[in-house]
Amino acid sequence: MGKMAWVDLTTRQIRVQEVPKEYTLKYLGSRGIAARILYDHVGPDISPFDPRNLLIFSVGPFTGTPWPCGARYTVTSKSPATGAYGYANSSGFFGPELKKAGYELVVITGKAREPVYLTIFDEQINILPARDLWGKATAETESILRQRYPGSRVASIGPAGENLVYFAAIINDYARAAARTGMGAVMGSKNLKALAVKGSQKLSFPPEFIAIAREAMARVREHPGSQAYRQWGTVALIASKNRIGDMPSKNHRWGQFPGCKNIDAEAVARYTVRTQGCFACPIKCSRVTSVPEGPFKTPETEGPEYETTNALGSNLWNDNIEVIIHANKLCNELGLDTISTGLVISFAMEAREKGLLQGDKYSLAWGDPETILGLIRDIAYREGIGELLAEGVKEASMKLGGLSREFALHVKGVEIPRQEGRVLKAFGLAHATSNRGADHLYALPVIDVAGKIDIAKEWLPKCGPELMEVTSEKFKAHMVRFTEACNALADALGICKFSFTETYALSPYDLAKGLRTLGIPIKDEEILLAGQRIVNLERMYNVRHGFNRKDDYLPPRFLKEPLDVYVHPEDIERVSPQEAELLYKGLTIDLDTMLDEYYTLGGWTKEGIPTPDRLKELGLEDLVKDLP
Known part of the structure; x- marks a missing residue:
């Protein structure tokens, strides 16, 4: 078992303890254990920017090991966006370095009197002044600290985190982002600029684990999906998504983008300098791009990924790939979640179009590069309209009032990610029910759209053929329960x-087998229960904050505004739906029916609250007292 460090920035006290064995057995690691610590220490009386809120950096049992793609770490806290549960996840090399230093969790509380950063070098943890770093971009901060501490890995915030932007990100390895739910803002509220980590421990693993990991590595490397991402990156998705209507555009007015070819995988490839991967990664999906000259000249930067390309591209009716690359770099430097940034800008553009908002410095016109790049800066520094947008579309719509709530696209205060839920019904349900707010990775229900018939037959045998029809609501609750x-x-x-x-x-059984060789005694039939336990723990955190069915809802646009999907996307806004050839006509979401089934399958009430019996089945009987 690894160690857990508690760092109090107010008192400057640091204590280290072993991770309790019962935590590992119940919650396995990283996100699971962090959720339990948050539950036990941060109640409804503590606000997100209260010094008593916790900011938890955590890694899992496979992080930093030979297991394929064992590179990820989680940051957990009470979120300024949701007002309740929040976490963000990132990759690269920071997490494995934390593991090498001997820590599975670093739990930060309190607030420093002035800007500070942490160094974590094995047993030595220090709180050091960061006055010279405050105000600097993330890349410059990381460069300074890595020169100061050769061999270290750094996670830092930019001006957006310092200014408490509700969707501020934490950036590591220069461009990997723990982005969603505003973890960077919580870090800024504590006057914590960065963590620099360097471990000297030589990690060793049982021979059985190494053998299993080597076989798993080969399977991941040779999988056709891995090969596609290796060749093109995540932007490989763009062309196929545009064909089926899953390329959200113009603040989800459309599910397709006429200018798709200007921002697709081939377009990104023209600006790609090289490819790279994270720690222990056989896929290497990441692109390093640059714009060598012109008004949007951009030095080398990692990305853009699909979500960023959509959020700052088609979502804004912007088909200039150079603007997207430059905007992606700018968001990383300032420490902003690119998904939420794109959505708050599209909200502003639509508000201007409807006469609810006037531009102070920018036109706010769809696709305008000056507006896009200018608002990114203004949001990070809370200047001009950026002050209105810095707390997300939920808060901005409450201040603007009127019809603005109709096109404020969020769930639980977190902006909708880049899937069109009226087309992919499983994602519509997943966005609504995610415990950290609208999220594509909380459930990631791709079994139908990816054509995984073999997975459906093995893991969802009771579901009929409608499960594989992306626009059908039938059986989607089964899929989301499994994938979450x-x-x-x-x-x-x-x-x-x-x-x-x-x-x-x-498969889940592969994970269980790997855990057993690391000394965590979990049976195959118990592995999915462990995942369900984590989901229910997180749900109970929100329940304790007054969340219920009303919070598992989608914006009116998805429920009331029918979506047409064109056979020829280039005809959008050029040919009327009456004259165009349509793939789908008038799609909306019957969310309530899917919610009823989702709640029943999970052992929850019709209000979306776990029952006492369900909590007891999952070993969470101590949470029954917190039920309403």
Whole structure:
């Protein structure tokens, strides 16, 4: 078992303890254990920016090991966006370095009197002044600290985190982002600029684990899905998503983008300098891009990924790939979640179009590069309209009032990610029910859209053929229940979902087998229960904060505004639906029917609250007292 460090920035006291064995047995690691610590220490009386809130960095049992894609770490806290449960997840090399230093969790509380950063070098943890770093971009901060401490890995916030932007990210390895739910803002509220980590421990693993990991590595490397991502990166998804109507555009007015070819995988390839991967990664999906000259000249930067390309591209009716690359770099430097940033800008553009908002410095016109790049800066520094947008579309719509709530696209205060739920009904349900707010990775229900018939037959045998029809609501609750448990496992173990629930190169039983060889005695039939336990623990954290069915809902646009999907996307806004050839006509979501089934399958009430019996079945009987 690893160690857990508690760092109080107010008192400057640091204590180290062993991770309790019962935590590992119940919650496995990383996201699971962190959720339990948050539950036990941060109640409804503590606000997100209260010094008593915790900021928890955690890694899993597979992080930093030979297991394929064992590179991920989680940051958990009470979220300024949701007002309740929040976490973000990132990859690269920071997490494995924390593991090498001997820590599975670093729990930070309190607030420093002035800006500080942490150094974690094996047993030595120090709180050091960061006055010279405060105000600097993330890349410059990381460069300074890595020069100061050769061989270290760094996670830092930019001006957005310092200014408490509700969707501020934590950036490691220069461009890997723990982005969602505003963990960077919580870090900024504590006057904590960065963590620099360097471990000297030589990790050793049982021969049985190494053999299993080597076989798993080969399976992931050779999987067709891995090969596609290796060749093109995640932007490989763009062309196929645009064909079926899953390329959200113009703040989800459309599910397709006429300018798709200008921002697709081939377009990104023209600006790609090289490819690279994270620790222990056989896929290497990441692109390093640059814009060598012109008004959007950009030095080398990692990305853009699909979500970023959509959020800052088609979502804003922007087909200039150079603007997207530059905006991606700018978000990383300032420490912003690119998904939420794109959504708050599209909200502003639509508000201007409807006469609810006037631009102070920018036109707020769809696709305008000056507006896009200018608002990114203004949001990070809370200047001009950026002050309105810095707390997300939920808060901005409450201040604007009127019809703005109709197109404020969020769930629980977190902006909708880049799937069109009226087309992919499983994602619509998943966005609504995610415990950390609208999220594509909380459940990642791709079994239908990826054509994983073999996975459906093995793991969802009671479901009919409608399960594989993306626009059908039937059986989607079964899929989301299965995949949310799987993804809880991935985050708890510290692995990338591309090796698991994106491709299904590996199965839940493979994870259980690997855990057993590391000395964690979990049976195959218990592995999914562990994932369900984490989901229910997180749900109970929100329940304790007054969340119920009303919070598992989608914006009116998805429920009331029918979506047409064109056979020829280039005809959008050029040919009327009456004259165009349509693939789908008038799609909406019957969310309530799916919610009823989702709650029943999970052993929850019709209000979305776990029953006492369900909690007891999962070994969470101590939470029954917190039921309403």
